[in-house]
Each structure stands twice: as C-alpha cells, then as structure tokens.
Amino acid sequence: MGRASKTSNSDLSPSRGKICDHELTQTLHAACKGYVLGTTSQRHYYLWDDKEKGVHITTAGEIANQLPLNHWKRLSAGQGTKGTRLYDWAYLQWKDVETSQYHKDQTGLWTSGLLI
Numbered sequence: 001m002g003r004a005s006k007t008s009n010s011d012l013s014p015s016r017g018k019i020c021d022h023e024l025t026q027t028l029h030a031a032c033k034g035y036v037l038g039t040t041s042q043r044h045y046y047l048w049d050d051k052e053k054g055v056h057i058t059t060a061g062e063i064a065n066q067l068p069l070n071h072w073k074r075l076s077a078g079q080g081t082k083g084t085r086l087y088d089w090a091y092l093q094w095k096d097v098e099t100s101q102y103h104k105d106q107t108g109l110w111t112s113g114l115l116i
Contacts, residue, residue, distance in 0.1 A: 029102045
C-alpha cells in the first residue's frame, strides 16, 4: 500500500462541481439506478479545499496519493492462476442527493463518491 498522507481527509471535501458526466448521472438518477463509474487516474475532479476556501482541480491519481493509509482496505478479487488476487481499495464520499429531486414518490438519499 505505501501511500503517504499529504493532507487530512477533511482537506478533500466535495464541491458542488461535476464529479462525472452530468448527463449520464442525471439519466441514471431519473431511472432510479445505482451505479459505480470507472475512471482513469488522470480524470479531473473539482474539490473544495477547506484550507484555501476555494475549489481546485485535481485528478483521481492525486486524490489516491493524498488519502491516509487508514482509508485503504485490501480485498480479494478471487482466486487467480497464481493464488488470491488482492487489491487495495479506498472510498471517498462526495455528497448525498435526495431521491425526491428525481422521483416525487421516492424518499431517501443516494450517496455518491469516488471508489479507487
């Protein structure tokens, strides 16, 4: 795992900006579908910086490098030809969206985040 923490988790607060394709997420929300979107380490994200009191642009790779070690969890992806396939995963919650924004007869929250 060996990732060094450069900032605290509170430094990585979500902004109101786009975290993925707006049209795609709107379509999925309207259809009441849960989802996880894959991305590359070079994908850009808008984050609120608590220290600087402003939005800055970063990449998924930079976010991964800044997460504290305790955010990472090693999980098995099953058996491979050379034994158990272990991967390190981290989840950073972005924001909650009220489902009633998309469906008047629905209640509850959709939680969005970044799975690395």
